[in-house]
Amino acid sequence: MERGHTLFLTRLVLLILVTVTTCECQIHGSRANQAETLMEFRRSRKYQTRVSMVSEDMLTESGLGEMKTDDSGRKMDDDYIHEGLPGQPLSTLSIFKQYAGYINVDRVNGRSLFYYFVEALDDPSSKPLVLWLNGGPGCSSLGVGAMLEIGPFGVNPDGKTLYTRRYSWNKVANILFLESPAGVGFSYSNTTSDYDLSGDKRTAMDSYAFLVNWFRRFPHFKNSDFLIMGESYAGFYIPELAGVVIKKNMEGQSSSIINIKGIMIGNGIMNEDTDDKGFNDYLWSHALISDEIYTKLTQNCSNAVNSEYCKNLEEELGEEIGDIDLYNIYGPTCPRLPHGLTVRKKRHSGLDPCEGNYVEAYLNLPNVQKAFHANVTKLSYPWATCSKLIVKWKDSPKTMFPIYKRLIALGLRILLYSGDVDAVVPVCGTRYSIDAMNLKVIKPWRFWTDATKQVAGYKVVYDGLTFATVRGAGHEVPRFQPRQAFALVKMFLANRD
Template identity: 60%
Template sequence: MEKKQPHLFSAKLLKLAFFTVVVVSFRGLSHGHPLDQAGALKALWKAKRRNNAVDNEWVAPSLCADRHRTSAGGGKKEDDLIAGGLPGQPASFASSNKFKQYAGYVSVDEVNGRSLFYYFAEAVHLPSSKPLVLWLNGGPGCSSLGAGAMLELGPFGVNSNGKTLYPRRHSWNKVANMLFLESPAGVGFSYSNTTSDYQKSGDKRTAEDAYTFLTNWFKRYPEYKSRDFYITGESYAGYYIPELADTIVKRNKEADPSLLIRLKGIMIGNGIMNRETDDRGFFDYLWTHALISDETHQRLLEYCMNSQIKKCDYLLDGASKEIGGIDHYNIYAPLCLNASLSSRNPRGSGGYDPCETDYVHSYLNLPQVQKALHAYRTNLPYPWQLCSAIIVWNDSPSTMFPIYRRLIASGLQILLYSGDVDAVVPVSSTRYSIDALNLTVVKPWSPWTDAGGEVGGYLVAYNGLNFATVRGAGHQVPMFQPSRALSLFKMFLAAH
């Protein structure tokens, strides 16, 4: 086995990030996990500016006779059943009869030994009649199990003792069968037996491996093969999701009918779309929300939007100092300053605990939890981390616009949504990007109502996609506004 070189987004590269992430809910600066979703994303963007390492044309891979790809489903779903539930579940959820949970590995490359880890929570009520929904977190390189399932929208969250769980009131498996994938290999519990694979990560392989994962997962769970299928996620999944959807649409045209995936729609929260419009929206958001000065804003537009790298770097350092130590994921949220004092707003009752990422890290590194999840420690000589410190990202396009145009033409249902207090991929970035697509408004801007009868945000429909805001939500919308996120998810599923 090749020697591992866990040096991808090191502290040195992290310093190249768009702004300095001081202390945030996904901060990843303790417990050995060096990055968070925002840090990974900003580091990648900054590296692109310095090196022009951009693959402008992302093309969905065609079917090919690749002997490395596994063609068999492999394994049985019964072996992946989390019998009796997860360690620390509330007593009322101790029985697997409440709803079934599964976890394990699906091989995507037999020769190199690359396997992706998944966690699957069936719908609470009548799972046989509910759609299948895949959730992907961003980064690139952050865990959909730790972030998406445990922190945002899965059936359980982790208590402050790091050992027990609470039931999430607004979990998404109340309306759908939820599948969480740790992708690519090197993220979370996913691994490769060929460690040079970690140096070859990127958008193309991530999409290809995710597609292979799905085809093999459906062989293990054939009863879900005919279900309506949706892909959801956030942040850098603004690239992952359109790329995977594009791959599925293309493969469905080429594949044997038995391999068709019934993809119906995609739903992306605070996702990146296009480097230029994302940047412009980021600078404008900082200014319009009184986080930076007039002078800094004007200079950022003048130098950063014109690729004057050295001057832009200097200005970004200055902007970080002006902003100060706030949570960029939610500019109005409290910080995690002392985890031992952080149980004052329990998430189970709908509150927000800024230190919950620490509890999740502790929980997922418990031996009994990893045993229950069927996570193979022999393949993972490092602790579970929220975001990977070993993968090297090799390709990333500058824009998703060509893919969006293809997906719109395919008739796919598309919902983009933005928490309106996020400064990482702010609402202004998404609005600039949608405007650049030159779509026609078919239903004008109007408020939408949440389950409590309040304005949950605002919605506008275009000829090809819908855009919604979520009032009072940060970057991880289900974490900051769980009730409104679930209401929006229900609206998305009902629209088909």
């Protein structure tokens, strides 16, 4: 993604500064992608006062709210994308079904969440159902998850046509992409004040309401094995939603039970203190900052002290790191187009760092929005990868440890994975977090391989969860290493350690 050198480095430095205990998080600013948005969010909650904290264990929280019933009257066939997506390769038009539309999760305020659903390539009735969530908070699962990572299509440099993704995850599962909360992507609310009330708790409850109503629209998937997957700030979204689903399953009638089997999270935040320690240590261990800066950070900036001193490290740290992509530290960055040019040339191999720009152009085409059944009359803004409407975040926990412990005790399958060249939520931060939970090692650290029999990463099996790394992958693992990520999801769906 294109970004100014100074602004980018400002976000980077402020991320690692002092921690305060409470804040209502202001997360506005440039929001080009989910990694930058997460960095801005983590910076903001260190310096401002959080009015309320979400419960750190939604499995035990009472008064989670009444489930809202969707009253739109729409049926599954109303959301069917009959003629495929604009620019879709003709050879793929009749291979699998695609659906898109809205589920209303609040009749009073008119909050409606947008989804894109892709059936499995073969025999969808026998395949599991995966809900995919991207993070931010405030970034689009349609634009990032579907169009950049695991969906059946990517966008060509012309911003108008699509290519077939070789390692699309609908080869092994039915995939449901949700734009959440309201204000993200094509999701909206008729009550604009809703956007200032977004937070972890409402996101979890709205997502649960979405699921129950989506299954009513798609009843033939009601008994399918259900799994929640995603990345980044979804490291909070996913355990929280899983906790709500399980609690509601325990309380609810059989008609509303969701057959949840597991969660799978990539480069997800887990715990504020260990995430921050991992960030500092990763920068130093990967030779991005000097010994001197690292010493200053670890000795003076790990607690709510010396904040002005820590802020003053900003310029020095920026000069040391330079203009690199922190969510893929060895990857290329997207250069600015030369003056007068509006279309980039197609890259014939390897990662295209500018593909997010093509996706944003594609999803703002009127014929594309019509094909997706996007209710653009309700949107006073263009589609964006990360929302410009959500400028506050009402509640957020410091840690996921209590929810993880309850999910583990209930026997939910859990896979955490880390691309090892991501500096935003780096592998060492996740390892620190898992270590802090004091889980027993069942199978020690060992390499794992993909279909080519090459070492794809390393994994360790604990009593309650599995942790895996993916070699050479950045913050969005399926985008940077699609073959290895595909092997990982197949392994998880097959319940193989």
